[in-house]
Amino acid sequence: MHDAQEHANGCAAAAGSGALRESATFDRHAIAEIQRAAREGIYDIRGGGAKRKVPHFDDLLFLGASVSRYPLEGYRERCSTDVVLGTRFAKQPLHLDIPVTIAGMSFGALSANAKEALGRGASAVGTSTTTGDGGMTPEERLSSKTLVYQLLPSRYGMNPDDLRRADAIEIVVGQGAKPGGGGMLLGQKISERVAGMRDLPAGIDQRSACRHPDWTGPDDLEIKIEELREITDWQKPIFVKVGASRPYYDIALAVKAGADVIVLDGMQGGTAATQDIFIEHVGIPILAAIPQAVEALQELGMHRKVQLIVSGGIRSGADVAKALALGADAVSIGVAALVALGDNAPELDAEYAKLGSRAGFYDDWHEGRDPAGISTQDPELAARLDPELGGRRLANYLRAMVLETQTLARACGKSHVHNLEPEDLVALTIESAAMARVPLAGTSWIPGRDRL
Amino acid sequence: MTADGLTAEQIVTFDLSEAKPRELNAVLHDPDITSATYRVINPGGRHSIAVGAVAPVSVDIDGHAGYYCAGMNQLAHVRVRGNAGTGVAENMMSGTVVVEGDASQSAGATARGGLLVIEGSASARCGISLKGADIVVRGSIGHMSAFMAQTGRIVVCGDVGEALGDSLYEARIYVRGSVKSLGADCVEKPMREEHVAEVAELLQRAGIDDQDTADFRRYGSARSLYHFNVDDAQAY
Numbered sequence: 294m295h296d297a298q299e300h301a302n303g304c305a306a307a308a309g310s311g312a313l314r315e316s317a318t319f320d321r322h323a324i325a326e327i328q329r330a331a332r333e334g335i336y337d338i339r340g341g342g343a344k345r346k347v348p349h350f351d352d353l354l355f356l357g358a359s360v361s362r363y364p365l366e367g368y369r370e371r372c373s374t375d376v377v378l379g380t381r382f383a384k385q386p387l388h389l390d391i392p393v394t395i396a397g398m399s400f401g402a403l404s405a406n407a408k409e410a411l412g413r414g415a416s417a418v419g420t421s422t423t424t425g426d427g428g429m430t431p432e433e434r435l436s437s438k439t440l441v442y443q444l445l446p447s448r449y450g451m452n453p454d455d456l457r458r459a460d461a462i463e464i465v466v467g468q469g470a471k472p473g474g475g476g477m478l479l480g481q482k483i484s485e486r487v488a489g490m491r492d493l494p495a496g497i498d499q500r501s502a503c504r505h506p507d508w509t510g511p512d513d514l515e516i517k518i519e520e521l522r523e524i525t526d527w528q529k530p531i532f533v534k535v536g537a538s539r540p541y542y543d544i545a546l547a548v549k550a551g552a553d554v555i556v557l558d559g560m561q562g563g564t565a566a567t568q569d570i571f572i573e574h575v576g577i578p579i580l581a582a583i584p585q586a587v588e589a590l591q592e593l594g595m596h597r598k599v600q601l602i603v604s605g606g607i608r609s610g611a612d613v614a615k616a617l618a619l620g621a622d623a624v625s626i627g628v629a630a631l632v633a634l635g636d637n638a639p640e641l642d643a644e645y646a647k648l649g650s651r652a653g654f655y656d657d658w659h660e661g662r663d664p665a666g667i668s669t670q671d672p673e674l675a676a677r678l679d680p681e682l683g684g685r686r687l688a689n690y691l692r693a694m695v696l697e698t699q700t701l702a703r704a705c706g707k708s709h710v711h712n713l714e715p716e717d718l719v720a721l722t723i724e725s726a727a728m729a730r731v732p733l734a735g736t737s738w739i740p741g742r743d744r745l
Numbered sequence: 746m747t748a749d750g751l752t753a754e755q756i757v758t759f760d761l762s763e764a765k766p767r768e769l770n771a772v773l774h775d776p777d778i779t780s781a782t783y784r785v786i787n788p789g790g791r792h793s794i795a796v797g798a799v800a801p802v803s804v805d806i807d808g809h810a811g812y813y814c815a816g817m818n819q820l821a822h823v824r825v826r827g828n829a830g831t832g833v834a835e836n837m838m839s840g841t842v843v844v845e846g847d848a849s850q851s852a853g854a855t856a857r858g859g860l861l862v863i864e865g866s867a868s869a870r871c872g873i874s875l876k877g878a879d880i881v882v883r884g885s886i887g888h889m890s891a892f893m894a895q896t897g898r899i900v901v902c903g904d905v906g907e908a909l910g911d912s913l914y915e916a917r918i919y920v921r922g923s924v925k926s927l928g929a930d931c932v933e934k935p936m937r938e939e940h941v942a943e944v945a946e947l948l949q950r951a952g953i954d955d956q957d958t959a960d961f962r963r964y965g966s967a968r969s970l971y972h973f974n975v976d977d978a979q980a981y
């Protein structure tokens with residue numbers, strides 16, 4: 294058995310007897326972190342999203358139809374799932390068949406095969422993928438029917454030909470995993486190809502800037518958006534992506550700056566590589582962010598006119614349905630899509646153990662040694678992921694998610710998933726009731742809105 | 746005949762007191778673009794003038810331009826007979842952009858190819874995140890210039906503000922005047938023969954012939970931040 298596992302089991306047994314008392318403050322993880330920092334002298338960098346428990350969609354329930362509400366027949370009566378993104382100014386809005394999109398993940402963080410698999414899977418079910426902090430690869434453009442091209446602070450690989458080849462443009466202001474942070478791709482993942490696309494030498498650590506180089510603040514952003522529209526002849530929808538921190542203000546400002554679509558990423562949102570301290574301590578849960586964003590849109594008369602895509606810890610059709618019920622038009626997924634491709638697969642447990650992790654726990658995506666061949670640039674590892682098979686798995690997962698979403702929508706009597714509404718929801722905890730602005734189950738109380 | 750040997754009929758004029766930059770830009774994006782010279786009068790500081798051009802045409806802007814003039818330029822030769830706002834020639838791919846007056850912040854930001862000439866001075870963040878283009882400034886440039894500049898060359902005949910070349914990668918910087926301070930990991934390097942030749946070539950391409958190349962000093966990356974090292978933490 295794995296040493297650490299044996300040790301943990303031993304500790305658990307000792308603690309279970311009541312003889313040893315673990316500190317709630319200095320718990321095992323806190324102690325291990327102090328020991329690691331004392332050894333290495335540097336903060337922990339990892340991939341993935343926040344691991345701490347925060348109020349989330351699990352804390353909400355659907356009420357379902359009964360005497361006063363009329364349900365729709367499962368498997369029979371139509372429950373539509375299509376979504377149109379970018380109806381405000383763009384001549385060519387995106388028409389997606391499902392309200393689940395694939396979030397921006399860079400070529401560099403992910404292998405070319407992984408990017409291709411994402412494209413194949415998404416295209417098979419009629420949804421979009423998104424480039425990331427490393428530019429657009431031809432494989433990705435070919436495999437993705439609908440491709441959103443990110444304009445990030447680093448501007449790695451940015452060029453007008455790819456802007457025109459894209460189906461939409463996403464200006465990344467921030468990410469939920471690290472609102473206010475830039476990026477870092479460690480040297481071991483900077484292959485010649487990755488380096489060439491970024492105009493940097495191979496093998497060195499690459500900092501992705503945290504601020505855009507040519508605009509600051511909402512007034513500049515408005516002019517920047519106009520420039521991108523001019524370059525692409527007003528054809529492409531322009532998305533603005535923000536990490537959830539002050540969504541009420543950020544969304545109002547993004548709308549004012551002329552965004553067609555807002556992407557709002559909560560603190561649980563994944564990343565390829567960020568300081569653990571940043572992932573766990575900056576930003577707010579997506580559950581708390583959506584109602585603020587919807588409020589801003591409604592006050593501006595822009596709800597459903599400027600579409601809202603939300604992300605950060607979306608795993609199932611239940612999460613999708615709840616996000617839509619709170620007022621989002623679509624969701625996007627990062628980590629879940631990687632897991633669907635095969636990341637953290639139990640068959641790879643022994644290999645994860647060799648890296649000091651286990652299947653289900655692996656998050657050192659920045660190191661480039663991913664045995665699943667997904668978060669790596671090592672040609673041998675990358676070859677392990679068959680893009681066709683990966684694409685099929687992702688398509689299966691997306692289909693299942695959509696079926697789940699429809700199941701819940703029909704139970705609430707909705708013929709379109711967008712007809713889900715906050716009125717269909719209740720909360721299990723006072724915290725989630727206050728954040729999601731829906732009543733605590735069994736009461737009519739929305740803390741923060743109503744008096745006790 | 747004009748000085749360029751073109752007949753007057755081949756010059757298309759856009760009067761931005763009547764037309765919008767949209768009309769000009771649409772023409773500049775036309776794959777079948779024919780006319781060789783476009784003249785823009787009364788630009789009035791409008792934003793996004795001549796952005797995303799795709800053909801080797803000339804665009805002559807008779808006055809001041811706003812933000813992002815000649816942004817993402819490909820092949821075109823753009824001349825601003827006035828000042829330019831924030832982000833002139835941002836992410837330029839190729840061609841030339843000449844500003845006869847001064848340029849605001851982030852001139853040539855992330856530009857990947859071509860030549861940007863500023864005959865006056867440029868403000869802060871000139872050449873920020875430069876990715877392969879060349880920038881020649883006859884006057885001075887502001888603080889945080891060449892921040893995180895990756896590749897490409899910057900020649901400044903005047904002075905430079907604080908924190909030149911902070912977090913610099915492989916871009917090369919030549920300055921004739923004073924440098925207020927260098928940013929993290931930016932150092933002065935010896936001017937060898939090939940560097941003098943490089944300055945001479947860039948000045949010549951920029952049409953500047955009254956500078957003594959021997960007066961320029963070279964700055965580049967010490968490359969000490971290329972691999973994160975905890976002992977360098979104070980430098981970040």
Ligand SMILES: Cc1cc2nc3c(=O)[nH]c(=O)nc-3n(C[C@H](O)[C@H](O)[C@H](O)COP(=O)(O)O)c2cc1C
Nearest residue numbers: 396397398399425426562563565605606626627628
């Ligand atoms: C491996 C990986 C790479 C990412 N790269 C980028 C990126 O380049 N640009 C970006 O805006 N977001 C990036 N993200 C964040 C995602 O776009 C998205 O916001 C996040 O993954 C959503 O949360 P989820 O992972 O819980 O679904 C990345 C996420 C992951 C997991």
